[in-house]
Amino acid sequence: xxxxxxxxxxxxxxxxxxxxxxxxxxxxxxxxxxxxxxxxxxxxxxxxxxxxxxxxxxxxxxxxxxxxxxxxxxxxxxxxxxxxxxxxxxxxxxxxxxxxxxxxxxxxxxxxxxxxxxxxxxxxxxxxxxxxxxxxxxxxxxxx
Numbered sequence: 240x241x242x243x244x245x246x247x248x249x250x251x252x253x254x255x256x257x258x259x260x261x262x263x264x265x266x267x268x269x270x271x272x273x274x275x276x277x278x279x280x281x282x283x284x285x286x287x288x289x290x291x292x293x294x295x296x297x298x299x300x301x302x303x304x305x306x307x308x309x310x311x312x313x314x315x316x317x318x319x320x321x322x323x324x325x326x327x328x329x330x331x332x333x334x335x336x337x338x339x340x341x342x343x344x345x346x347x348x349x350x351x352x353x354x355x356x357x358x359x360x361x362x363x364x365x366x367x368x369x370x371x372x373x374x375x376x377x378x379x380x381x382x383x
Contacts, residue, residue: 249299250306257310261318275329277318282311313355320351 261276270276286308288294289301296304318325321343324336341347 249303253303253306254310254313257307258314260307260311261314273318273323273325277315277325278329279312279315279325279335280328282308282315286312313359317352317355321348 264270265272265274265276286305289296289304289308292301315325316337319335319337320340322339322341323343324334327333327335341351
């Protein structure tokens with residue numbers, strides 16, 4: 240079963256659940272906000288391991304891990320667009336900041352999240368309707 244965008248229901252659920260993981264794990268483990276739980280390398284490696292099935296996981300584990308990593312990476316991408324950004328690596332004074340589009344806990348944060356969702360759905364819809372492979376989520380943006 241899938242939506243008209245062609246996204247499988249389990250993929251949508253996994254990406255959505257994973258998109259709150261970096262903040263949720265901080266709360267559960269009482270970690271510093273936007274510290275190790277927001278280290279982009281962890282999720283990028285997880286995505287690459289899953290995408291290329293580098294550790295020979297049995298299906299559907301690679302796809303689920305890929306969706307999970309994608310949800311986490313989208314969370315970090317949105318945090319990187321905030322005024323405070325995310326650390327380049329845990330404990331670093333250097334930040335990854337992409338445009339300073341919003342301030343956390345302001346209406347602009349929710350608008351940025353909605354725009355990201357709509358852009359992702361638009362790209363996936365374009366892929367489904369044209370058959371083009373335009374959705375390659377294995378990316379990391381760094382602006383030092």
